[in-house]
Amino acid sequence: MEGDGILCLAVDILPTEFSKEASRHFGDILSQFIGTLASSKNIADLPSHLQRACIAHGGALTPLFxxxxxxxxxxxxxxxxxxxxxxxxxxxxxxxxxxxxxxxxxxxxxxxxxxxxxxxxxxxxxxxxxxxxxxxxxxxxxxxxxxxxxxxxxxxxxxxxxxxxxxxxxxxxxxxxxxxxxxxxxxxxGHSNQRPAILILGAGRVCRPAAEFLASAGSRSSHVLKKWQVSKFEEIEEFKVIVGSLYLKDAEETIEGIPNATAIQLDAMDNASLAKYIPEVQVVLSLLPPSFHTTVANACIEHKKHLVTASYVDDSMLKLDSKAKDAGVTILGEMGLDPGIDHMMAMKMIDQAHVRRGKIKAFNSYCCGLPSPAAANNPLAYKFSWNPAGAIRSGRNSATYKHSGEIIQVDGDGLYDSAVRYRLPDLPAFALEYLPNRNSLVYGDLYGISNEASTIFRATLRYEGFSEIMSTLAKIGLFDTEVHIMLNGDGKRPTFGAFLCELLKCPDTSNSQSQATLMGDAEMVKRIILLGHCKEASMALKTVKTIKFLGLHENKEIPGKCSSAFDVTCFLMEERLAYSSNEQDMVLLHHEIQVEYPDDDDRKPTEIHRATLLEFGRMENGRNVTSMALTVGIPAGIGALLLFQKKIHRTGVIRPLQPEVYEPALDILESYGLKVVETVEIS
Missing domain, CATH: 3.30.70.2690 (LOR/SDH bifunctional enzyme, conserved domain)
Structure with missing residues (x-):
């Protein structure tokens, strides 16, 4: 290390990462400078381009560095x-x-x-x-x-x-x-205690992206909003973010590492607790379960503070509309992903078409939260980031939509059987299917297109094959919610295998505790077809693979908290279909509308407009942040920011359907990296 000369540092891994030709290419270029570097003792003797490239010389950084x-x-x-x-x-x-x-x-x-x-x-x-x-x-x-x-x-x-x-x-x-x-x-x-603030209620997965967004927006170092802010906004007034949870530890974990954020203990069902904190802030963002919102909304109206939620606006919230208007308060609901971003994308497309004198002939919307393709590594190609009960129940809901002027109704028991295979035109690599999503007709009224659109359809997306398997599991009885006689009692608990044998009506139940464990795939397939749960052996086999993946055949006792087949299935799905720490989820939201223009328009008479949001989970600061948390938490945070900046002038209970909400919100989402890709096809 002593004496004159050049110390050459080699990164040995490079030749294994790059081809031989690439390594030779690097070496050939570097060799052109070796002679000059080896023969020069003073940096001043080097050519100007090497002087500028020289980071250290003589044990010290060169002036440029x-x-x-x-x-x-x-x-x-x-x-x-x-x-x-x-x-x-x-x-x-x-x-x-x-x-x-x-x-x-x-x-x-x-x-x-x-x-x-x-x-x-x-x-x-x-x-x-x-x-x-x-x-x-x-x-x-x-x-x-x-x-x-x-x-x-x-x-x-x-x-x-x-x-x-x-x-x-x-x-x-x-x-x-x-x-x-x-x-x-x-x-x-001298005025630190008067600094304005936004209060976030809740400390679940969605809260951290909202807190990070608002803390960044409320500080001097908000780079994310700069591009949008210069053209759309005056300088954002600084504010602090307060996260309140029933358990202080949860709030502290939510804000860990987030500057400009404070954690407090707050019971959202206690009026005295709400009255202590709500008067001290400008906007409240409730990311609590929907059952809390009415209580929080009443407190916000009483203290004349605006409120944002990501939940559906239900009847109890709608009843507060007049009261909120009288108080000059805005309650902005449905400011998440679905509902939320879906509204904003739809209204932007519809309003733009109406400005051009177009009429919406068909409105189709598809949305899903799925594992990323790499994480879809089980027979259902599906995973849960929380208790699966809600998702399974939603698969049993009835659905209503309009297609070519005809009202179509799908019974909840037949929802899985109504699934249709689907490919997105701009994302053909995704093998998907869609299921009708509840009552699509209400969206025609919300979007003002009921009288002009002959098709109004909203659907849930899943990977192809999901619905057929779920339909078969449902027919076996694995989603039945009634208390089952085998699970009702304090005696010895049955095994999963014995319970499966009961559902499959196995002929010999004397040794059912182990029979399902020993039953081969072919025998199970035979039982499923014999009972009429599915017609094709290939589908029965996929169902059997799912049953075995979940452990429904195993010789293990069913926990005492399970009293129904639904409980048993949810217990195993929550355990076996969970994301690992390094796996990512995926959000996909796609709108497709058909617009018809007047004959005298200089454009083609019919256009198909598409808008797509595709987002994957991210690893940020050592944390795995789900795309679902991002696409719900950030729009909710944006809603709070817009109210804080007094950019929303309508009062009462509203949704993000107006340009004063969706135009800046979509701009900020894009600045934050959540970009909606829009295309137009002329037919």
Whole structure:
């Protein structure tokens, strides 16, 4: 390690990751510089392109890269117990820089200006572009104890940004700069208890994405909203986020690692507890079960605070409409995925068609929460992230829709048998099927298309083959909710295998405790067909594979909490169809509408408009965040933000059906990475 020369660091894994030709290509290019580097002792002797590429020389960083420890030391303040006090400047502002900050060393100029003028800085956010065509983005909190000094720093930074962007400079050197409002630390500290806030009720899976979104939006370092904010909004007023749960520990876990968020213990069914906190905030976001919403809504109306929920607007909430209007309060319901994003996508498409004098002839909507293809690794190609009881019950609901002017009704017992195979035109790799989803006709009224649309259809998507298996399981009796005689009593509990034998009416039940365990696939298939539960052997075999995957044939005692076949099935599904820690879920929402235009229109008379949202779960900061939590929590958070910013003017109980809600909400969703892809086909 001592003496002159070049120290060459080799990453040995590269040759195993890249082809031999690629390794030779790298070596051939690098060899062109080796001679110059080996024969030069001083960095000044190197050609300019090598000087600029030289990060360290003589045991120290070269001048062009001295910004690295400066930025790292600044960033380390964030991990101190009190970063604001560590920054210790009276006047502060947030400066955002975008451009080729590092490869063109523009960041050096910015930091030099700050320090030369006697200011200090703290790195808040840094996103480095990964290619020559992608710019980098940095947010730097700049501070000074003298307002005149801070203004001078801002003027100097603005001059550099202007000079970099003027005609004659190469595009790749352009620097974009945005400066936030200047805050006075002394003034802020004197009014810290008056800082506005949004209260989130609940601490389930959906709450964390909502809390993260709102905490980011309510802080000075909100990069996600910058692009949208510049064109659509004035500067967002800072606010804090409060997460309340019946158990303080749950709220604390929800906000762990989220700056600008506070956890409190709050009983949402206790009026005194609600009265303590609701008057201190501007907006309440309830992510509690629907049964809590009426109580919370009444408290919000009493204290004249706006409310957002992601749940369906039921009759109990609708009854509060006049009361909310009289109080000047907005209760925004159905602000999640389905309902929520589905409303907003639909109304955007419908309103755009109506502006062009079009009429909606057909409206078809499909939505699902599924395992990602890689996680769909069981016979049902389906998994649950919570208790499966609700999902199984929904598969037994009746459905009503309109097709070509005819009202179609599907009985709950026949819902699975009504499934139809389906391929999305723009996502043909997904082998799917759809089932009618409850009463589609009400959406014709909500969207104002009942009189013009001959088809109004909403459906639930599943992977192909799901419904046939579920239909067979239902016919076997595995979804029956009545208390079963074998499970009613305090005596010795039957095994899963014995219970299955009872349902399959096995002829020899004397040794049924072990008979199902020993029964081969062919015997089970024979029993299922003999009982008339399905006609084809191939489908019976798929059902048997599902039964065995769930463990319904096993020689294990059924837990005492199971008193019905439904309980037994839910118990095993919750255990065997759960996501592992590294598996992702998937949300798919697709609208397709057929629009007919007047004959005198210069466009083609009929168009098919499609809008699709496809989102997968993410790994964020070491946490596996489900796509379902993202697509429910973030829209709900957006609703709270819009009410906080007074961008929604309608009062009473509303849904996100109006442009004042869906236009900014869809824009923010896209800024957050939840993009709806729209296409038009002319027929």
């Amino acid at each position: 001295e910004y690295i420890p400066r930025m790292r030391n600044s960033s380390s303040i964030d991990s101190s117990p009190n970063p604001d006090s560590a920054f210790q400047k009276k006047y502060n502002t947030l400066v955002s820089l975008s451009g080729h900050l590092f490869d063109q060393f523009l960041i050096n100029d910015a930091l030099d200006i700050i320090e030369a003028n006697g200011g200090s800085f703290r790195l808040v956010k840094c996103e480095v572009g990964q290619s020559a065509n992608v710019t980098s983005y940095s947010e730097v909190e700049v501070g000074a104890d003298d307002l005149a000094i801070l203004n001078r720093i801002i003027d100097s930074l603005s001059s550099v940004a202007h000079s970099r962007g003027k005609v004659g400079h190469r595009r790749k050197e352009e620097l974009s700069l945005n400066v936030g409002e200047i805050s006075d630390m002394a003034e802020d500290n």
